Amino acid sequence: MDESTRAGQVSRREVLKKGLVGAAGLTVLPAVLAACSSSAATAAAPSGNVSGNLTGTLKIGSNHSDPSEATGMTAINAAFAAATGLTPTMNTVDHNTFQDQINNYLLGTPDDAFTWFSGFRMRFFADKSLATNIDDVWSAVSSNFTSAFATAVTGNDSHIYGIPVDYYPWCVFYRKSLFSDKGYTVPSTWADFITLCKKMQTDGLTPIAFSDKDGWPAMGTFDILNLRLNGYDFHVGLMTGANKWTDPKVTAVFQQWAQLIPFYTSGFAGLTWQQACDTLVSKKAGLFFLGLFMTGEVATVDKTAVADIDFFPFPFLGNSYDAEAALDAPIDIWMLSAKSPSLTADLINAKAYMNFWAKGSTQVLMYKANNGFIPTANDADSSTYDVLTKKAVSIVSAAKKITQFMDRDTRPDFAGANGMQSFLLSFLGNPTQDLAALQASIQAFWDALPAYVVAPVPTPAPTAS
Amino acid sequence: MSAWAVAGQGTTHNRARRRLKRAGLHVFLIVLAFIFMWPLLYALYTSLRPYGEIVANPTGPFSLPATLNLDNYFSVWNAQNMLGFYWNTAVITIPAVILTLWISSMLAFTISKFSWRFNLLVLMIFTAGNLLPPQVIIVPLRLVYLHLPLPAPLSDNGLMYDQFTGLILIHTTFQTGFCTFVLSNYMKTLSKELIEAAQIDGAGIFTIYRRVVLPLCTPAIAALATLLSVWIYNDFFWALLLFKSGDKRPITAALNNLSGAFFTNPTQLAAVSVMAAVPTIVLYLILQRFFVTGLTLGATKS
Structure with a gap:
């Protein structure tokens, strides 16, 4: 679907909903539109279609503070201005502060639209009425996304709260040259994986580069082992509190994990992921399980090494859940705030901006600025993708289920430094400890958290208009 | 020897x-x-x-x-709007220092040179306010800032929140206690006869304050100005909590811009930290004399 065909679309439901404004919209044709004043644009954009001349203002909050991402944002805003005549006012706050202050930000005077994450973190604010639903925009663009993305942006109330714009998968990374030098092959089963690790160990390598100083990297391994061993439904249930941490299935995850720990980098609790990544680059370590964003660090250390990086999905365990091929692939989204003082006036502009981000052509602009952001839209031009991205896309599209990473799938106070981060570190420090006691303390921690009603993951809202 | x-x-x-x-x-x-x-x-x-x-x-x-x-240094300077962040710092620090000194010198003058019923109590309140850790009041303060309207020239969104004015005011509020305490102690050392002589010459209260007391307090005020500039310049807390807009941050809070989502370049962060520290170091080197006086002000009573 391109812009010109979309421009004339006004769905029946929206016409009815918007009453008089919609009635004006019925008469709008793309040719008329260009000549028309602001009222035509108002009428044409109930579902946020990007067309015509938008008037007024649009304030957007962005966490894209890294120089490459900021370049991407500038390009996208310029493209939006070219399409609509409206230049968004951008407020860029660095990623970590943006994340730390999101609650204050949304409760205060937020911008109209803002960058955020899908999954629990999105639903959390939707449930608190701090986000505006964009069902009408979604009904216009949903055909451009797979069902896994639709699930990721659906709130507990079955309304749509975000536009998925990029994602990155978690995989096992390695250096091709190291594998060919030593005659290693990519393992597909757990047994192969362990054999490979043992072989690397005898070759004097650290088989698996691992780090957990920041607390979150270990979560990735827990997620994937739980998905492989117990399946998507159990994992999501565990993250949302429907399943108990004392379940023997969780014990099995820890036991499976314990087999890997002897192959980890020594002293990993004090290492940052960058340091672990550097051992992969310098070929001191053989494998590294992390998100695709690790290529950024590789490029910083040694630009020539990027072409030598390859990856494979975490090995399968030979059970019924192999068919799910599930993995963590965190999705970044754009949302509309609720408390923005200017949102009422800017709503049409903000929805047009959401619609604009749902286009592959927009998302590719960000991808061009930073290869870590893989577009989510079906119509994104994949001819510009590099080898790693193409592979990531094939792995993610083969996945029947996608999770968002533990700290995005569960409540923040549970995933935080006092919660799972420290429980996982405690396990990693002493894998042979009394697992039942550890699991009981995790469950006790969950139970002691202040009540927050967590509904199970909803089915996507009907998207037909 | x-x-x-x-x-x-x-x-x-x-x-x-x-x-x-x-x-x-x-x-x-x-x-x-x-x-x-x-x-x-x-x-x-x-x-x-x-x-x-x-x-x-x-x-x-x-x-x-x-x-x-x-x-x-070059890459950071080119990638970030460093001049803009320095300017933000100046916009906050300079008015805050002037306002604080102006208010606290008037207060100190009233407290130390006039005997009235509550002057000790007022001094105690200002000193006590100094002991209050600012973090304690952040939640109510933020709500106040979100609800208190502020007219147009002082605010571009009609609120105290996310405004330079708001930040200047909170700095002034928190520093006034300490400055009042120091200045009133200093003014107590000025001889009563000077003021009495001025009164006999027909000077009013404001003339005494402006023509007699303030000039005599220059060393103390200079010392305080140095200290205040450094303290307010170094503030990270208020700037981070009371600003929503990334481009309004002062240089200290803007340091955060260099922490990436997944990657932080420690060498660039070091470069920008050095750049952020330079003005305070220069200020210290120039005004060293006042700095030392400032630290011992009120320590002895002559």
Whole structure:
């Protein structure tokens, strides 16, 4: 679907909903539109279609503070201005502060639209009425996304709260040259994986580069082992509190994990992921399980090494859940705030901006600025993708289920430094400890958290208009 | 030296011992100075090195340099709107310092030079306010800022929140207590006769304040101005919590812009930290004299 065909679309439901404004919209044709004043644009954009001349203002909050991402944002805003005549006012706050202050930000005077994450973190604010639903925009663009993305942006109330714009998968990374030098092959089963690790160990390598100083990297391994061993439904249930941490299935995850720990980098609790990544680059370590964003660090250390990086999905365990091929692939989204003082006036502009981000052509602009952001839209031009991205896309599209990473799938106070981060570190420090006691303390921690009603993951809202 | 000799203890043995002691003292002072300078020197050293080199080296940031250049400074300067952040700092710091000194000098004058029913109580309240950790009031303060309207020239969104005005006011509020305390102590040392003489000459209260007391307080005010500038310049807390807009941040809070989502380049961060520290260091070097006076102000009563 391109812009010109979309421009004339006004769905029946929206016409009815918007009453008089919609009635004006019925008469709008793309040719008329260009000549028309602001009222035509108002009428044409109930579902946020990007067309015509938008008037007024649009304030957007962005966490894209890294120089490459900021370049991407500038390009996208310029493209939006070219399409609509409206230049968004951008407020860029660095990623970590943006994340730390999101609650204050949304409760205060937020911008109209803002960058955020899908999954629990999105639903959390939707449930608190701090986000505006964009069902009408979604009904216009949903055909451009797979069902896994639709699930990721659906709130507990079955309304749509975000536009998925990029994602990155978690995989096992390695250096091709190291594998060919030593005659290693990519393992597909757990047994192969362990054999490979043992072989690397005898070759004097650290088989698996691992780090957990920041607390979150270990979560990735827990997620994937739980998905492989117990399946998507159990994992999501565990993250949302429907399943108990004392379940023997969780014990099995820890036991499976314990087999890997002897192959980890020594002293990993004090290492940052960058340091672990550097051992992969310098070929001191053989494998590294992390998100695709690790290529950024590789490029910083040694630009020539990027072409030598390859990856494979975490090995399968030979059970019924192999068919799910599930993995963590965190999705970044754009949302509309609720408390923005200017949102009422800017709503049409903000929805047009959401619609604009749902286009592959927009998302590719960000991808061009930073290869870590893989577009989510079906119509994104994949001819510009590099080898790693193409592979990531094939792995993610083969996945029947996608999770968002533990700290995005569960409540923040549970995933935080006092919660799972420290429980996982405690396990990693002493894998042979009394697992039942550890699991009981995790469950006790969950139970002691202040009540927050967590509904199970909803089915996507009907998207037909 | 001569004092020792006169006292009859100037034997060579004693002199050697004294020399040894002096050398020991100097070694101690040099070591101490080095420890104090260490973070700054280390930041300076790190900022001059390329990140790739640190990573490639097995001893990492502690390794000896192969390359030392200013690339990090140039890349940060070009990538970030550093001048804008310095300007933001100036817009906050300069009015806050002036306002604080103006208010607290008037308060101190009233408290120290006039005897009225509550002057001790008022002084106690201002001093007590000084003891309150600012973090305690952040939640209510934020709500107040979100609900208190502020008209147009002072605010571009009609609120105290996310405004330079709001930040200037909160700095003024928190610093006034300390300044009042120091200035009132200082003003108490001024002789009563001066003021009485001025009164006899027909000076009103404002004339006494402006023409007699303020000029006499110049050393104290200069010292306080130095201290305040450094304190407000170094503020990170208020700027982070009361600003929503990334481009309104002062230089200290803007340092955060360099922490990436997944990746932080420590050499660039070191470069921008050094850049952020330079104005305070320069200020200190120029106004050293006042700085020391400032720290001992109110410590003794003459």
